[in-house]
Amino acid sequence: MLNRRNFLTAAVGVAATAGLAACAKEDGSPTGSSSGGSKTITLGFSQVGSESGWRTANTDSVKSAAKEAGYKLQFSDAQQKQENQISAIRSFIAQKVDVIAFSPVVVTGWDAVLKEAQTAKIPVVLTDRSVESDESLFVALVGSDFTDEGRRAAKILEKVLEKAGHKGKVKIAQLEGTTGAAPAIERAKGFKEVMDAEHKDDWEIVASQTGDFTRAGGKQVMAAFLQSNPDIDVLFAHNDDMGLGAIQAIEAAGKKPGKDILIVTVDGVKDGFIAMSEGKINAIVECNPLLGPQLMEVVKTVHEGGTVERWIKTKESDFMQDQAKDALPTRKY
Numbered sequence: 001m002l003n004r005r006n007f008l009t010a011a012v013g014v015a016a017t018a019g020l021a022a023c024a025k026e027d028g029s030p031t032g033s034s035s036g037g038s039k040t041i042t043l044g045f046s047q048v049g050s051e052s053g054w055r056t057a058n059t060d061s062v063k064s065a066a067k068e069a070g071y072k073l074q075f076s077d078a079q080q081k082q083e084n085q086i087s088a089i090r091s092f093i094a095q096k097v098d099v100i101a102f103s104p105v106v107v108t109g110w111d112a113v114l115k116e117a118q119t120a121k122i123p124v125v126l127t128d129r130s131v132e133s134d135e136s137l138f139v140a141l142v143g144s145d146f147t148d149e150g151r152r153a154a155k156i157l158e159k160v161l162e163k164a165g166h167k168g169k170v171k172i173a174q175l176e177g178t179t180g181a182a183p184a185i186e187r188a189k190g191f192k193e194v195m196d197a198e199h200k201d202d203w204e205i206v207a208s209q210t211g212d213f214t215r216a217g218g219k220q221v222m223a224a225f226l227q228s229n230p231d232i233d234v235l236f237a238h239n240d241d242m243g244l245g246a247i248q249a250i251e252a253a254g255k256k257p258g259k260d261i262l263i264v265t266v267d268g269v270k271d272g273f274i275a276m277s278e279g280k281i282n283a284i285v286e287c288n289p290l291l292g293p294q295l296m297e298v299v300k301t302v303h304e305g306g307t308v309e310r311w312i313k314t315k316e317s318d319f320m321q322d323q324a325k326d327a328l329p330t331r332k333y
């Protein structure tokens with residue numbers, strides 16, 4: 001798993017790897033030009049799937065930024081299956097693309113295919129999600145700090161509880177993202193970190209299960225939570241879509257989302273903001289999907305043999321319900 005310290009300590013090795021990978025291809029020909037214009041860059045991109053509003057916005061951002069940059073994009077949708085991503089990466093290697101970028105569906109199981117890319121001297125850039133792999137196998141990650149998003153969710157929940165006048169014990173249900181995916185592992189970790197440090201006696205996670213980052217998953221799992229734990233006070237959903245599905249289940253159970261059950265989600269997609277402006281979500285921790293332009297910059301630098309930062313992050317904010325109406329018209333995704 002990537003963390004800030006690893007990124008810093010690995011920076012030198014990575015710069016060397018990126019330089020090596022970008023200097024020459026198997027046939028010995030240079031892969032790029034320092035003037036940056038003579039050869040079109042071919043980028044192989046393996047996307048997770050189309051599980052959420054966040055993902056749709058991310059795909060659009062990658063496609064439009066590649067177009068804008070004038071790259072040839074080989075885009076492949078893995079439908080949330082690791083085996084599809086591995087095949088896509090193998091096919092990018094066979095096609096001898098210049099750079100491979102991918103958003104790994106889960107954190108483990110990548111070493112073999114990433115070694116194949118390294119042997120073929122094709123640099124790999126991770127986008128959105130990280131992996132638990134030998135860090136020399138990829139040059140950089142363009143994406144958010146999910147552990148911090150989990151911490152931010154816990155901190156904003158403090159404000160939500162205060163605003164709602166909730167006193168005493170807090171029974172929390174957690175809808176986790178895809179099992180084994182970096183944002184699911186790290187958001188849960190960050191949230192728990194704050195909970196254990198500051199709310200050991202009053203907060204309790206009474207139910208926690210994956211809803212696979214989808215609306216249907218959120219709805220189904222929340223319905224089951226409500227059956228086994230009718231007295232849930234708070235829902236922490238790892239993304240808006242699961243929160244939106246859960247809202248349907250809460251309403252079907254005759255309860256008021258945002259009042260009877262306070263809801264904090266992550267992402268900040270338009271539908272999430274709409275639900276928040278209707279009072280059904282209490283707070284959203286933003287996770288920015290518009291990673292395309294930054295990714296294309298990294299691809300260019302890496303292709304030209306330059307040095308890139310190990311972890312390129314995007315600026316993000318948190319939003320409470322009373323900010324939703326004002327923020328809605330300016331939301332870009």
Ligand code: GYE
Pocket residue numbers: 051052053054055128129183213238239240241266267287
């Ligand atoms: O939060 C969720 C999506 O990896 C950050 O994946 C991304 C997550 C995002 O399905 O909506």
